[in-house]
Amino acid sequence: MNDIARTGDFTPEHTGTEKLEAFWMPFTANRQFKSAPRLIQRAEGMYYYTPDGRQVLDAQAGLWCVNAGHCRTPIVQAIAQAAGSLDFAPTFQMGHPMAFELAERLVALAGKPFNHVFFCNSGSEAVDSALKIALAYHRVRGEGQRTRFIGRERGYHGVGFGGISVGGIVGNRKMFGTMLPGVDHLPQTWNLKEQAFSRGQPQWGAHLADELERIVALHDASTIAAVIVEPVAGSAGVLVPPVGYLERLREITAKHGILLIFDEVITGFGRIGKPFGFQQLGVTPDLYTVAKGINSGTVPMGGVFAREGIYEAFMQGPQTAIEFAHGYTYSAHPLACAAALACLDVYRDEGLLTRAGELAGYWEDALHSLRGLPHVIDIRNIGLMGAVELAPRPGAAGARAFDVHVKAFFEENLLVRFTGDILALSPPLIVEKAQIDRIVDGLRRVLSKLD
Numbered sequence: 202m203n204d205i206a207r208t209g210d211f212t213p214e215h216t217g218t219e220k221l222e223a224f225w226m227p228f229t230a231n232r233q234f235k236s237a238p239r240l241i242q243r244a245e246g247m248y249y250y251t252p253d254g255r256q257v258l259d260a261q262a263g264l265w266c267v268n269a270g271h272c273r274t275p276i277v278q279a280i281a282q283a284a285g286s287l288d289f290a291p292t293f294q295m296g297h298p299m300a301f302e303l304a305e306r307l308v309a310l311a312g313k314p315f316n317h318v319f320f321c322n323s324g325s326e327a328v329d330s331a332l333k334i335a336l337a338y339h340r341v342r343g344e345g346q347r348t349r350f351i352g353r354e355r356g357y358h359g360v361g362f363g364g365i366s367v368g369g370i371v372g373n374r375k376m377f378g379t380m381l382p383g384v385d386h387l388p389q390t391w392n393l394k395e396q397a398f399s400r401g402q403p404q405w406g407a408h409l410a411d412e413l414e415r416i417v418a419l420h421d422a423s424t425i426a427a428v429i430v431e432p433v434a435g436s437a438g439v440l441v442p443p444v445g446y447l448e449r450l451r452e453i454t455a456k457h458g459i460l461l462i463f464d465e466v467i468t469g470f471g472r473i474g475k476p477f478g479f480q481q482l483g484v485t486p487d488l489y490t491v492a493k494g495i496n497s498g499t500v501p502m503g504g505v506f507a508r509e510g511i512y513e514a515f516m517q518g519p520q521t522a523i524e525f526a527h528g529y530t531y532s533a534h535p536l537a538c539a540a541a542l543a544c545l546d547v548y549r550d551e552g553l554l555t556r557a558g559e560l561a562g563y564w565e566d567a568l569h570s571l572r573g574l575p576h577v578i579d580i581r582n583i584g585l586m587g588a589v590e591l592a593p594r595p596g597a598a599g600a601r602a603f604d605v606h607v608k609a610f611f612e613e614n615l616l617v618r619f620t621g622d623i624l625a626l627s628p629p630l631i632v633e634k635a636q637i638d639r640i641v642d643g644l645r646r647v648l649s650k651l652d
């Protein structure tokens with residue numbers, strides 16, 4: 202097979218439905234997809250290209266990850282260079298320079314109090330790693346009885362057993378039965394009546410954080426290791442935290458010696474206006490997870506940031522002891538590190554980690570201009586995240602948003618994500634105002650004639 206074919210030549214015989222059968226697609230309606238496939242061949246900048254040569258505007262940054270835009274030359278070159286000079290290197294009892302350089306640059310971007318980062322290969326692994334760091338942290342300090350976790354309804358923390366246990370998306374949990382024991386959930390924060398068409402953070406809802414006091418009282422603080430939430434819930438459809446809500450979670454967790462973990466897999470790397478979501482929202486967790494935008498989705502990579510005092514608590518016992526029995530073969534993989542280092546340069550040189558803040562007002566006005574269209578019951582936004590929620594068709598939840606997704610793709614050359622009856626938007630951070638207009642105008646045309 203020549204190189205071109207291997208990098209994705211969808212010849213007609215490759216798009217026949219039988220050729221699509223073997224791939225068990227993740228989080229996909231496999232039979233529906235394979236009967237009417239939506240295929241992507243290549244990508245560049247803000248666009249995907251289909252096998253039949255259509256240029257599709259990517260309004261979802263791949264899957265909330267391609268923050269620097271697609272196939273950026275410096276990132277591509279860095280990956281190629283690494284592949285040819287250090288294809289793999291162990292990071293168990295060994296090290297390679299890019300891993301240390303990347304960690305240094307990342308903690309500098311995070312700022313105080315964050316001083317260490319642990320590497321893994323996905324958001325799901327980052328979440329499991331963070332939960333394990335939390336448990337082990339309490340244990341090394343002599344508080345090993347702190348084993349409970351508190352997540353939140355509608356939270357998405359990936360698909361590991363830890364992640365689905367603290368997560369709160371029913372469909373991702375109910376099939377699997379067994380989960381981590383000792384997990385409780387805060388109520389989710391979205392309320393149609395109180396918050397519909399809020400711009401940015403809703404005013405209503407800070408009091409929902411007080412539920413944490415009730416849960417703590419029930420179990421006793423001494424049994425609880427950590428609370429984990431997304432600063433802005435992404436997968437559940439862009440649920441923006443009410444004003445004062447995260448502050449309240451921070452206060453309560455600090456008071457009870459409970460670690461606060463932010464899952465920044467989506468909000469990290471510029472999505473809401475600062476390098477990390479906590480910086481934009483002004484509330485500092487003890488640990489936070491990242492993935493996706495760390496290298497603009499180019500090579501699988503995730504990480505956990507730890508504040509001062511956490512890593513240090515592990516550094517005890519004999520010098521020869523492995524302080525934390527956790528890690529992955531591909532933790533700090535050279536290709537992922539090379540991609541991330543080059544990506545950080547692109548972010549810095551193009552000001553991309555603060556661009557969502559600069560465009561947020563324009564984005565907000567553009568999205569909210571869809572208010573009043575048929576079936577639109579809510580519009581939410583923060584930074585360069587947005588959601589348009591539709592009323593479900595009676596007896597066919599999710600069908601309306603799926604229709605919009607398909608029509609946007611085929612009729613408007615627009616890639617828009619959907620979850621339930623919510624359209625979710627998160628364009629690459631290089632998006633231009635004219636492209637924001639195109640996204641919104643395309644959606645307007647589709648929504649106007651939607652039944």
Ligand code: PXG
Nearest residue numbers: 264323324325357358359435436464466467
């Ligand atoms: N935490 C959060 C907050 C996420 O959004 C994960 C963990 C898991 O990451 P990995 O890399 O293991 O998939 C995620 C992933 C969507 C969508 O459209 C969201 C995610 C992944 C795929 C689709 O809502 N988020």
